[in-house]
Amino acid sequence: MSKEKSRTTRLGIFVTLATIIFIIVVYNIGNKQSLFGSTFKITSVFNNVNGLQKGNNVRYSGINVGTVDNISFLSDSTLRVIMTLDKKIQPFLKKNAIASIGTDGLVGNMIVNISPGSGTDQVVEDGDQISSYTRIEAENMLNTLGQTTDNIALLTLNLLEIAEKINSGEGSLFRLINDSIMATDLKRAVSNLRITTQNINTLSSQFRSSIEEVVQGKGVLGYLLHDTTFEGQLNQLYSNLDTLITTRTTPILNNLERSSLDIAVTTNKLKNIIQDLNLNHGLTGKLLYDTAAAEDLIQILDNLNQGTNRFNQNMEALKHNFLFRKYFKKQEKQLKKFDKPPASSD
Amino acid sequence: MKILDEIANYFKEIGEIALFAKRFFKEAFKRPFERKEFIRQCFVIGYNSLFLVVVTGFIMGLVLTLQVRPTMQEFGAESFMPAMVGISIVREIGPVITALICAGKIGSSIGAELGSMKVTEQIDAMEVSGTNPFKYLVVTRIWATVFMLPMLVIAADAVGLFGSFLVENVKGAVSFKLFFNQVFENLSYGDLFPATIKSFFFGFVIGLVGCYKGYNSDKGTEGVGRAANSAVVLASLLLFIVDFIAVFIADIFYEI
Amino acid sequence: MDITKPYRTTKTPLIEIYGLRKSFGSNEVLKGFDLLLNPNENLVILGKSGSGKSVLIKCLVGLVDVDEGKVIVLGKSIPDLNQKELDYIRTEVGFLFQGSALYDSMTVRENLQFPLRRHPERMQHFNEEKLVREALRSVGLEYAIDLMPAELSGGMKRRVALARMLILQPKIILYDEPTSGLDPITANEIIQLILRIQRDYNAASLIITHDMDCARVISNRMIILQDGINYAEGTYTELSKSTDPKVKAFFKEVQPISL
Structure with a gap:
């Protein structure tokens, strides 16, 4: 009889324990779903x-x-x-x-x-x-970023074109170098161009820092930008810009030793444009929380693009109008000089 | 012709099991209920299988975690381990492994016990002493397996998860609280209830087949052995069929 | 008739069987068997293995369904009874199974208590423990009360089975091969015990056997079951003098095989 009793007791303990475990599990799941x-x-x-x-x-x-x-x-x-x-x-x-x-x-x-x-x-x-609050969806975010990347690519292309156009202008510039009188002017111009390059660098770093602001920005855009591939793309972009500036511009500088103060002026203008854009639209992470900000970003990048175009145009103007104008002016001056001595000798 | 006979025998057996099940349901709710024998069978079936089930469950959790961990690590998804192990043990592995072990242990012992009782006329002796042997032997055993199997499954699940936790703790330094928090975080009633209901049916299948085979065993000691053996084989097969149906039905009621 | 009141008479036979037929598949085991068991009688049914002796007595307690014929026990037609009535008749009829049929998973005490559990009316004036001990004492095994059947010898098992059968104090006792599987000495002890029970309990017995020693000692009357019918009937001495070759075959001494 006592054997029977101890058996029943052990069975009872087992059943009770199993039931308790079951109830704990049910309670825990239910708790999670706020059922209790x-x-x-x-x-x-x-x-x-x-x-x-x-x-x-x-x-x-x-x-x-x-x-x-x-x-x-x-x-x-x-x-x-x-x-x-x-x-x-x-x-x-x-x-x-x-x-x-x-x-x-x-x-x-x-x-x-x-x-x-x-x-x-x-x-x-x-x-x-x-x-x-309807948050920017991941898909929209990616679209915006795609556009941004396109714009940046376009910017790079434009800069490249500028460099190439400077390169292609070699012929006329080369003649300029032979002119001994032009040498000092050009030396000055080169130093100006150095400043310009620095400015471009500043521009680049400013661009980088505004992107970094985006990167630091919290939310969906934040984690998307933390994505390594995207970061890689950005880095690629930076290095493209760097390469452009160092390998393209520097040889030009070394080879030609030319250019002028106005490039710096133009660059400064461009810089101002960008700074203005930055200041006016407050391209900060906080604003990126909403679509309006995202659209602003696109706008900024568009403006930046336009700015680059303007920079390009300025460069064109610099090359075609200003430089040649000055060249012709100097030519005229020289002609006058050649003409004058006989006149003075008279 | 021989094949036709075998097919005919197969259907005959299915029919006989169905009739046996019908008889069970007819007698299962009728008084008097053999309470003492039911408790004794619960002890024999539930408590005496506990050790086996718990050890198997523990090793099951341990091995599952050890085997899956490297793959999950490759994807950098070790943090999903508790959730994955929790869901797979509770939903499928716990009930099925426990049921298979019980089919081996309980199914064969019921088959052999009732088979030898049949052969030595103990069932007849019960009948002439005024006790309905179907009620006393079959109904109590089937009820006992029906109620004990879910209990054993719960025990196996709990110990299996603990085994999994030990591996996670040693290899991934996951704390007890974090492990079980994650397990519960990822379990829903849609995981727990179908698995529990399924366990009742598993218990029913094991009890029914064991009793059927034993109760209808052939004369002679050879018949007893055959009853025990075929009880295990048939019960294991039916378990998988029931499992399939259960998953099917669960999918309808609970969207995954 | 009110079944709760035992049907008692000394005049009418306790068991009547008329034209009993039973077949398993195509094998017809009983082909119109007739039998009458009178009160205080020890009737032995002799028959070869497979002649349907066991089937015959299982028909008497409703363990085997009858195909055809009448089976009347204590005035009740067994095939027509419902479960409750059948259970009641079964308490009046003791059945000693061939292999003792003790419940392996229970102690001797629980084995003896088992028939009482569904018949509380039998225990109105008795203490259950007292009944169990009394029954065990009558077979001389009081000391084995807490043993398991597996711990008992063949002879002891048979005696426990006898005690289990006696606990409900049946009016009719059916013995299915009471001495099978026992050595001659133990078999003799069991035979003596059966005779003593017969005297003490004043019950009629129907004994199925192929053991001639057992039949000779116990029987008042014998029936030879051959070819599914009661082939011959009479006392031991009458039948032993029979000239019928099939009857004589039962009485033939086993001859050593001459090489």
Whole structure:
């Protein structure tokens, strides 16, 4: 009989333990899905939920606080997302909090992020609606970045063309060098061009730093820019610019020892344009949070492009108009000089 | 002709098992319920298999983690290990391995026990002493396997996850809390409930086939051996069929 | 008739079988067997292996379904009874199985308690433990109460089986080869025990055997079951003097094979 009893006891212990484990697992899973404990509901309206589903997690400042309870159409272009949140976070959630839809990691599930609003406001109540914020989608972001890259490539191409055009202008410039009187002028011009190069470098580093601002910018753009391939592309771009400046411009300088102050002036103008763009539009990470900023970025890059074109045009003008004008002027001067002595000798 | 006979026998056996199952359901809910024998069978089936199941479960978790880890590492996804191991053990490996082990241990022992009782006329003796042997022997055993198998599966799952945690802890310095937090984070009721319901059916299959084979065993000691052997074979086969159906149904009710 | 009141009479036969037929597949084992068992009678049924003796007594307790014929036990037609009535009749009929059929997973005590568990009405005036000990004492095995069947010898098992059968105090006892698988000395002990039970319990017995010593000692009357029918009937002495070759075959001494 006692043997029977101890058997039953051991069986009872086993069954109890197994049941307890089962209940713990059920509770833990349920807890995750906010099925137990007191909860409250809030809603938010979106234009596009980007594949958000019932049961997706809701995060407040990065902590899981609940799940998406339901998604329904409010009108043809607006959707209401009802979220069930843990009662414990209610005191910390203010009415000015902002909900946005994002992804958990690069390939993870969709989540609703609630960010605390700035300043102080009343605590949310059950059933409240908080404002939403449609974040730049990853795809749009990539498109923008693609355009940016195109623009930068175009810029490089333009710079290359300038260099080539300077190269092609060799013939007429070579003659200029033979002119001993021109030598001092040109030496000055070379030093100016050095300044120009420095300015181009500054421009390049400024461009780099504005890109770095983008890189430091938080959010989807942030992590996309942290992507190594993109960074590699950017580096490639920098090195292209560097190569351009060092291998193309320097030999020209060494070989020709020419150019003029106006290049520097023009470059300064270009620099000013870019600085203006930077200052006026405040190309900072903060602004990149919204599409407007992204569009601004495109605008900036377009302007930069235009600026480069202008730089190009200036260079053309420099080459064709100014240099030759000066050349002809000097030619005229020289002719006058040749003519004058006989006259003075008279 | 021989093949036709075999096919006919096959269908005959399926029919007989179906009738046996029908008889079980007819008698399973009728009073009197043999409570004492049921508890004794729960002990024999559940508690006595616990050690075997727990050891197997532990090794299963250990080996699964060791085998999968290098591949996951190659993808730089070691952090997914707890989630992956958790889901695969709870959803599939835990129930199926436990059920197969129990088919071997419990199925054969029920088959042999009832077979020898049949051969030595113990079942007849029960019948003439006024006890319904089907109720006393078959119903209690099937109920015991039905209720004990999910318990064993839970034990195997728990120990298997612990084994997996040990590997993760040693190789990847994952803390206990982090490991189980991640496991639970990635489990949903859609993983747990179908697996648990499936376990009940696994238990039913093991009990039913073991009892059927034993209860209908041939005369003689050879018949007892055959009953035990064929109980294991048939139960294992049916387990996979049930598993397939269960996964099928679970997919309908719970979207993955 | 109220089945809870035992049907008692000294006049009518306890068991009546008329024209019993039973076949397994194409093999017809019983082809119209007749039998009457009177109170206080020890009836031995002799027959070769496979002649259908076991089937015959299993028909009496409803373990085997009858194809054709009448089987009446204690005035009740067995094939027509429902489960409850059948269970009641079974308490009045003791059945000693060929291989003792003790429950391997239970102790001797639990084996003896088993028939009582569904018949609480039998225990109204008795203590269960007292009944078990009494039954064991009657077979001389009181000391084995907490042993498992696996720990008992063949003879002891047979005695425990007898005790288990006696615990419900049956009016009819059916013995299926009571001495099979036992050595002659043990077999003799069992025979003596059966005779003593017969005297003490005042029950009618139907004994199936092919052991002539057993038949000679126990029987008041014998039936030879041959070719599915009651081939010959009579006392031991009557049958031993029979000139029928098939009857004589049962009484023939085993001759050593002359090489």
